[in-house]
Amino acid sequence: MENGNGNRNVVMPGKGLTRIQTNGSGKKGNEVCHDDSSLPVKAQTIDELHSLQKKKSAPTTPITGSSFVATFAMSEEERQRQQLQSISASLASSARETGPKVVRGDPGKAFKHVHHHPVVPTISVSDSALKFTHVLYNLSPAELYEQAIKYEKGSFITSNGALATLSGAKTGRAPRDKRVVKDETTEDELWWGKGSPNIEMDEHTFMVNRERAVDYLNSLDKVFVNDQFLNWDPQNKIKVRIVSARAYHSLFMHNMCIRPTPEELEDFGTPDFTIYNAGKFPCNRYTHYMTSSTSIDLNLARREMVILGTQYAGEMKKGLFSVMHYLMPKRRILSLHSGCNMGKDGDVALFFGLSGTGKTTLSTDHNRYLIGDDEHCWSDNGVSNIEGGCYAKCIDLSREKEPDIWNAIKFGTVLENVVFDEHTREVDYTDKSVTENTRAAYPIEFIPNAKIPCVGPHPKNVILLACDAFGVLPPVSKLNLPQTMYHFISGYTALVAGTVDGIKEPTATFSACFGAAFIMMHPTKYAAMLAEKMQKYGATGWLVNTGWSGGRYGVGSRIKLQYTRKIIDAIHSGTLLNANYKKTEVFGLEIPTKIEGVPSEILDPINAWPDKDAYKDTLLKLAGLFKNNFEVFTNYQIGKDNKFTEEIVSAGPIF
Ligand SMILES: Nc1ncnc2c1ncn2[C@@H]1O[C@H](COP(=O)(O)OP(=O)(O)O)[C@@H](O)[C@H]1O
Ligand SMILES: C=C(OP(=O)(O)O)C(=O)O
Ligand SMILES: [Ca+2]
Numbered sequence: 269m270e271n272g273n274g275n276r277n278v279v280m281p282g283k284g285l286t287r288i289q290t291n292g293s294g295k296k297g298n299e300v301c302h303d304d305s306s307l308p309v310k311a312q313t314i315d316e317l318h319s320l321q322k323k324k325s326a327p328t329t330p331i332t333g334s335s336f337v338a339t340f341a342m343s344e345e346e347r348q349r350q351q352l353q354s355i356s357a358s359l360a361s362s363a364r365e366t367g368p369k370v371v372r373g374d375p376g377k378a379f380k381h382v383h384h385h386p387v388v389p390t391i392s393v394s395d396s397a398l399k400f401t402h403v404l405y406n407l408s409p410a411e412l413y414e415q416a417i418k419y420e421k422g423s424f425i426t427s428n429g430a431l432a433t434l435s436g437a438k439t440g441r442a443p444r445d446k447r448v449v450k451d452e453t454t455e456d457e458l459w460w461g462k463g464s465p466n467i468e469m470d471e472h473t474f475m476v477n478r479e480r481a482v483d484y485l486n487s488l489d490k491v492f493v494n495d496q497f498l499n500w501d502p503q504n505k506i507k508v509r510i511v512s513a514r515a516y517h518s519l520f521m522h523n524m525c526i527r528p529t530p531e532e533l534e535d536f537g538t539p540d541f542t543i544y545n546a547g548k549f550p551c552n553r554y555t556h557y558m559t560s561s562t563s564i565d566l567n568l569a570r571r572e573m574v575i576l577g578t579q580y581a582g583e584m585k586k587g588l589f590s591v592m593h594y595l596m597p598k599r600r601i602l603s604l605h606s607g608c609n610m611g612k613d614g615d616v617a618l619f620f621g622l623s624g625t626g627k628t629t630l631s632t633d634h635n636r637y638l639i640g641d642d643e644h645c646w647s648d649n650g651v652s653n654i655e656g657g658c659y660a661k662c663i664d665l666s667r668e669k670e671p672d673i674w675n676a677i678k679f680g681t682v683l684e685n686v687v688f689d690e691h692t693r694e695v696d697y698t699d700k701s702v703t704e705n706t707r708a709a710y711p712i713e714f715i716p717n718a719k720i721p722c723v724g725p726h727p728k729n730v731i732l733l734a735c736d737a738f739g740v741l742p743p744v745s746k747l748n749l750p751q752t753m754y755h756f757i758s759g760y761t762a763l764v765a766g767t768v769d770g771i772k773e774p775t776a777t778f779s780a781c782f783g784a785a786f787i788m789m790h791p792t793k794y795a796a797m798l799a800e801k802m803q804k805y806g807a808t809g810w811l812v813n814t815g816w817s818g819g820r821y822g823v824g825s826r827i828k829l830q831y832t833r834k835i836i837d838a839i840h841s842g843t844l845l846n847a848n849y850k851k852t853e854v855f856g857l858e859i860p861t862k863i864e865g866v867p868s869e870i871l872d873p874i875n876a877w878p879d880k881d882a883y884k885d886t887l888l889k890l891a892g893l894f895k896n897n898f899e900v901f902t903n904y905q906i907g908k909d910n911k912f913t914e915e916i917v918s919a920g921p922i923f
C-alpha cells in the first residue's frame with residue numbers, strides 16, 4: 269500500500285506493518301525540515317485553487333456556466349440548447365412562456381451563465397415571465413447531498429454515510445387525495461366507482477392544479493430535474509422527467525428510477541411522462557374536487573402528474589407505477605405489484621403483497637439474484653423490473669436478520685424519517701418518534717446479488733404474501749389456479765402501520781391485485797392476464813402468511829422471519845411442490861405437513877392456537893370478510909361469458 273510518503277508498506281507475516289521509511293531518512297539527520305518536497309500549487313488565487321478542486325465531468329449533462337462555455341464544441345452547445353428548450357417546454361405556463369436556464373451546479377456560482385444566452389423576448393405580461401429559474405439537471409448524489417444539507421432543514425449525513433431527510437407532515441401515501449382525469453377515453457378504459465382507487469377530476473381542474481404547481485416551481489430560485497427511465501425491458505422503456513423543488517426528491521428518484529448512461533441521456537429528447545412535484549405547496553381547497561390541501565393528480569392524456577401538498581417521496585414512485593398499470597396492459601404486458609428474484613438455475617419467483625407484507629424483505633435473499641423489490645412487468649419475453657432501486661422499510665431493521673438491506677444503507681442512500689444520535693449520527697432503527705414508516709431508498713446495485721440488467725425468464729412460482737392479523741391463515745398453502753386468482757383479486761392483508769397515513773394498528777384490509785391503490789383498470793382484467801400467463805408458463809401459486817400465528821394480533825405472535833425464509837426456500841427449491849398435503853376447512857387450502865427448519869406444529873394454524881373455539885370463530889369471521897369483499901367482483905365478464913369469474917368465486921371459502 270502507498271503510505272502517502274511515496275513508499276510502500278510491506279506486511280510481514282506475523283510482524284505486522286514494517287516501519288515507514290521517510291525520504292532520505294538517515295541521510296539528512298536532524299536537519300530542519302523544509303516544505304519543498306512538492307511542486308507549488310497551480311493557482312494564483314484562492315478562487316482559482318477552489319476551481320481546480322472540481323474536475324469537469326464528461327460533457328453528458330449541461331455544463332457549468334462561466335468561461336468554459338466558449339471552449340466547448342458547437343454540438344455540445346446545441347445539445348444544451350435543446351435540453352433547455354425541452355425543460356422550458358415542461359415548465360411553461362400561461363404566466364410564463366419561456367422556461368428557465370439550465371445550469372449544472374449551484375445557482376450562486378453559475379449566475380454568469382445567464383449572460384451567454386440572451387433572454388428570449390416573450391409576450392407574457394406578468395413579472396414571473398421575466399424571472400430566471402436555475403435548473404439543476406440530473407445532479408450526482410454528491411451534489412444532491414450538498415444541496416440538501418445546505419438548503420433543506422432536516423437533512424444530515426448519518427454515520428453510515430446515508431442522507432437522512434424528513435418528508436414533512438406526510439410520512440405515508442395519501443390515497444384519498446389521488447385524482448385521475450376522467451375524459452372520453454379514460455371514462456371507458458379505467459375502473460371507476462366502488463372499490464376503485466381512481467377518484468375523478470376534470471381536465472380543467474387538472475390544469476388549475478398544474479398551473480399552481482408550475483408557477484410555484486418557477487417562483488423558486490432553482491428546481492431539480494431528473495430525466496430517467498422506467499422498465500428494464502429495452503422494448504418497453506418509458507422516459508420520465510421529474511421536476512421537483514427538493515434535492516431529497518431528486519436523489520430519491522435518482523435512486524428509484526433507472527439511471528441513464530451518458531449516451532442515453534444525450535439522446536433523451538422529449539419525456540414520455542412528466543411529474544411536477546410541488547409538494548411543499550398546498551392545493552387550493554376552493555378548487556373543485558379538492559377535499560384537502562393535498563392533491564396527487566394524474567392526467568393520462570397529457571402524460572403528466574402534479575403533486576401538491578405532500579412531500580412523501582413514495583407518491584412519485586407509486587404515481588409512476590399507476591401510470592405503468594395503464595400503459596403496459598395496453599401493450600398486453602402485465603404490471604405487477606410484486607418483488608422478484610431468481611435462483612442460480614434461473615428459476616424466477618414473484619412476491620405479491622401489500623405494503624409491509626414482505627416483498628422487499630423476502631425478495632432480498634442472499635442466495636438468489638434480486639431482480640426487484642416492488643414493481644415488475646411480465647411480458648412474452650419474461651419479467652422486467654420497472655425501477656432501478658429499492659425502497660425498504662427500516663423499522664426495527666437489524667444487521668443479523670436483514671444484512672443485505674443493512675449494508676445497502678450507505679453513501680447515496682436516502683433515509684427517510686429515521687431518528688439518529690445528534691452527535692454520533694448513529695441511526696436508531698427502533699425509534700418510531702417521527703413515524704413507523706421509516707424508509708431507505710437505494711439503487712438496486714447496492715444489493716450485492718442484484719441481477720443487472722433487472723430482467724429474468726418467466727416465473728416458476730407466484731407467491732402471494734398476506735400478513736394475517738387474525739392468525740388463522742396457514743404459514744404456507746399451495747394454491748390451484750382459481751384459488752390463486754381468488755386470493756389475487758381479494759388482496760388480503762392486515763395493513764401494517766405507517767405506509768398509509770392515519771393507520772396506527774394493523775387492521776384487516778382487502779386491496780385488489782395486492783395493489784388497489786395503483787391499478788387503473790378493473791382487477792379482473794389483470795387477474796385474467798395473470799391466469800393466462802401462469803397457465804401458459806406453468807407457474808405454481810402459493811399463499812404465504814407472514815403475519816400472526818397462535819392467536820390474533822395482540823394474542824399470538826408474528827411468524828418468525830427465519831421460518832418464513834425456510835418456507836420460501838422450500839418453494840424455490842421445488843421440495844415443497846412434492847410434499848405431503850392436507851386440506852383445511854373453510855378456505856380449502858392445501859397445507860404441507862412438514863418443512864425443513866419450520867416447527868411442524870405451526871403449519872396447521874389450529875395447532876398453534878391454545879383456544880380452539882376462538883380459532884374457529886376467528887376463521888369464520890375472516891371467511892365472512894373475504895366473502896363480503898368479493899361481492900363486487902362476482903359479476904365481471906371477461907370474454908363472452910361469466911365463466912372465468914364463476915370459477916374464481918367457487919375457489920373462495922365455503923362455510
Ligand atoms: N415472517 C416475516 N416475513 C416477512 N417479513 C417479516 C416477518 N416478520 C417480520 N417481518 C418484517 O416485516 C416487514 C416487511 O416489510 P417489507 O418487506 O418492506 O414489505 P413490502 O416490501 O411488502 O412493503 C419488514 O420490516 C420485516 O423485517
Ligand atoms: C412505497 C410503498 O411501497 P411498499 O410499502 O409496498 O414497499 C407504498 O406502498 O407506499
Ligand atoms: Ca409496494
Ligand SMILES: [Mn+2]
Nearest residue numbers: 627628642659
Ligand atoms: Mn417494499
